Amino acid sequence: MPVPEDRRYSREHEWALPEPDGLILVGITDFAQHELGDVVYVDLPRPGDRVTQNAQMGEVESVKAVSELFSPVSGEVAAVNEDVKNAPELLNESPHEKGWLIRVKPDDPAELDSLLDAAAYTALTE
Amino acid sequence: MTDAPLRTTVLHDDHVSLGARMVPFAGYDMPVQYAGVLAEARAVRTAAGIFDVSHMGRFAVDGGDARALLDWVHTADIGEAMPMGRARYGLLCNESGGILDDAIVYRLGEERFMIVANAANAAKVFAWLERWRNERFPNAALTDRTSEIAMIALQGPEATYIAGQIAGFDPEAVRPFNVVETEVMGAPTLIARTGYTGEDGVEIMPASAVASSLWRALTDAGAAPCGLGARDTLRLEAALLLHGSDMDETVNPIEAGLGRFVRLERDFCGAEAVRAAAENGTPRVLAGFRTAERGPAPRAHHRILINEADVGEVTSGSYSPYLDTNIGLGYLPREASEPGSPISVDVRGRQIPAQIVALPFYKRSR
Numbered sequence: 176m177p178v179p180e181d182r183r184y185s186r187e188h189e190w191a192l193p194e195p196d197g198l199i200l201v202g203i204t205d206f207a208q209h210e211l212g213d214v215v216y217v218d219l220p221r222p223g224d225r226v227t228q229n230a231q232m233g234e235v236e237s238v239k240a241v242s243e244l245f246s247p248v249s250g251e252v253a254a255v256n257e258d259v260k261n262a263p264e265l266l267n268e269s270p271h272e273k274g275w276l277i278r279v280k281p282d283d284p285a286e287l288d289s290l291l292d293a294a295a296y297t298a299l300t301e
Numbered sequence: 302m303t304d305a306p307l308r309t310t311v312l313h314d315d316h317v318s319l320g321a322r323m324v325p326f327a328g329y330d331m332p333v334q335y336a337g338v339l340a341e342a343r344a345v346r347t348a349a350g351i352f353d354v355s356h357m358g359r360f361a362v363d364g365g366d367a368r369a370l371l372d373w374v375h376t377a378d379i380g381e382a383m384p385m386g387r388a389r390y391g392l393l394c395n396e397s398g399g400i401l402d403d404a405i406v407y408r409l410g411e412e413r414f415m416i417v418a419n420a421a422n423a424a425k426v427f428a429w430l431e432r433w434r435n436e437r438f439p440n441a442a443l444t445d446r447t448s449e450i451a452m453i454a455l456q457g458p459e460a461t462y463i464a465g466q467i468a469g470f471d472p473e474a475v476r477p478f479n480v481v482e483t484e485v486m487g488a489p490t491l492i493a494r495t496g497y498t499g500e501d502g503v504e505i506m507p508a509s510a511v512a513s514s515l516w517r518a519l520t521d522a523g524a525a526p527c528g529l530g531a532r533d534t535l536r537l538e539a540a541l542l543l544h545g546s547d548m549d550e551t552v553n554p555i556e557a558g559l560g561r562f563v564r565l566e567r568d569f570c571g572a573e574a575v576r577a578a579a580e581n582g583t584p585r586v587l588a589g590f591r592t593a594e595r596g597p598a599p600r601a602h603h604r605i606l607i608n609e610a611d612v613g614e615v616t617s618g619s620y621s622p623y624l625d626t627n628i629g630l631g632y633l634p635r636e637a638s639e640p641g642s643p644i645s646v647d648v649r650g651r652q653i654p655a656q657i658v659a660l661p662f663y664k665r666s667r
Contacts, residue, residue: 213338241597
């Protein structure tokens, strides 16, 4: 699966996609879901919670292991993907789209500039 | 301790070329998954999967004292009553009744046996056999055949059919827990109707020289390559214990719920202690539980709580694709181990509600 050009990436394998309304959609990368294997449980913050760039915001559990989720941006959680909580396999099937995790109202949209672009992230995972 | 280089099985190149994710396990570089744990587990429950289990220890025990030696170290009856071609599961106990390993013994002839030990315990088991050979059973010959013979587990409802197609296996002639000596691809091969998944199937032990060709023939015939991840999930659903996790030398077979694999009236190493445990009962016992909701999975070493009090430890835990919830095993006070009893498990600081259930979690329909 190609690394989408429309978003930025953290070294912890989360992506951050700025949306037209100023919110930022957050998820994990295809590389990350592949490394995790079959995801069976996702623990996410709740709407209204604060998340901080590079700080833990939840966890994702595959059949055999638990991994921490780190937020790529700081801000307030505006929405949570309830579909992925109910059907964690969405993370494996559609990590860049249907498997998004949270929508964040960013404190500072310029924070995205500190993240990797698609080319740099691709290089990181090769 | 220095890190020894990882050993490889004769099928290592096949795993790598199939794109398996490799992990260190019991000193071997082994495949943990190919397509994915859930897809592999599904293949085994609905069709057929194959596992490279060549890392397990395969020891030939031959000679006039072979039967008596195995009868002494193993809790099942390896006596006169064990027919040729039969396989028996049981425990190897130390003098205090603690479980050194669990192992299947295969009777191939009057004075010819094979015992298959867990990879992590293989050296210990061989040394244990040598010790008793030297002390009491001098006319038993021990041969480590682990590297000259491979071992492929072919498991699932279509497993015996595929074994018939590829290896001439006859499921009518070789019933569960039996073994046959045959030839596959021109090489001497044992095919045993045994496994570690809760499904029907066989464990094929071919000469290493043909193992790779056999592996490819089995995958070509439709068996899905499966890794240690699926194997662990499947065996847990079937409540087949894992030595080193669910039992060890600090636990006796009665506590581990394995009394049915012990012939108590016999004289075997550790018998006195195991008999005492059976007669007096043990304060703790291995029990199975399932969580009320999917949630985060209980894992080995998580604490088990009843009314906030710490009463025991999880020994194995996983998401169960069969039950679509989380399941686990753990040691509990006997009085708290009845099916239906509520417990909770401390999963990284969260108390996850669960309930004791009867084992196994999964039993195949016949």
